[in-house]
Amino acid sequence: MTYLTMAFLILFAVLAILLPSTLMSVLSLAAVSALLSIVFFQLGAPVAGVFELSVGAGLITVLAVLTISFIQARKVKKQIRTELWIVASFAAAALFFFIFNTLSPWVSPSSVPPVNWGAVGEVLWHLRAFDLLPQALVILSAVLGILVLLRPEKGKTP
């Protein structure tokens, strides 16, 4: 059953590369993340699955969509056919429902092997406490870098 999930994952990865619209590409990437989290659950790695779902399918998608919307706001707005978007949205929703409905029997709680949730924290805070600090520093420096990149130019208001 993991193979079926992976096949869908590869399909959405191909779509993410080939779709001409950047927004659709990012949304396909979010689907890849969601399917990858299902694979993690199937492999018995629910902590990584939850993290992938919240960060990969959630945070990264929100950041990317926000950036695309900022960029498109600066362009001259094109006339978009509303009916086409409504039909496309319903088609995408139906496709997602079909995929998750197909896969859901294999990600039910009984099919996932029992996992000791505290064990991952034990590894992180005890065994890997040494490299956790540099990681926090990397994240802090990345946040500072983003702040520098997004600061308004002199003479311009944000």
Place this chain on the structure above:
Amino acid sequence: MSENLLPFVFVLFGLGLFCLLTQRNLIKLLVGLELLGKATTLAIVWSGVLRNTPDYAQSLALMVIAIEVMVVAIFLALINAFHQKSQNLDTDDLRRLKG
């Protein structure tokens, strides 16, 4: 766990590499980078399952995902800054930043 996910890891990694090498839109490059990261995360988790050390593999995967989101955030900030300068997302225009 009897599934062999190695071919899928390679396909996903190959797709990410293909995207990085062929696309010129910066958002598409970000997608390629993300696919590479996802292939790596999958390889880490799967190797942990194979070696029966899922907790250690998951802790590594968490770190990879955390760093990945930072890379994405910086990349998006760079895209935003680049678009403010050049009004497009084509990587060919990045040559203008030389010097």
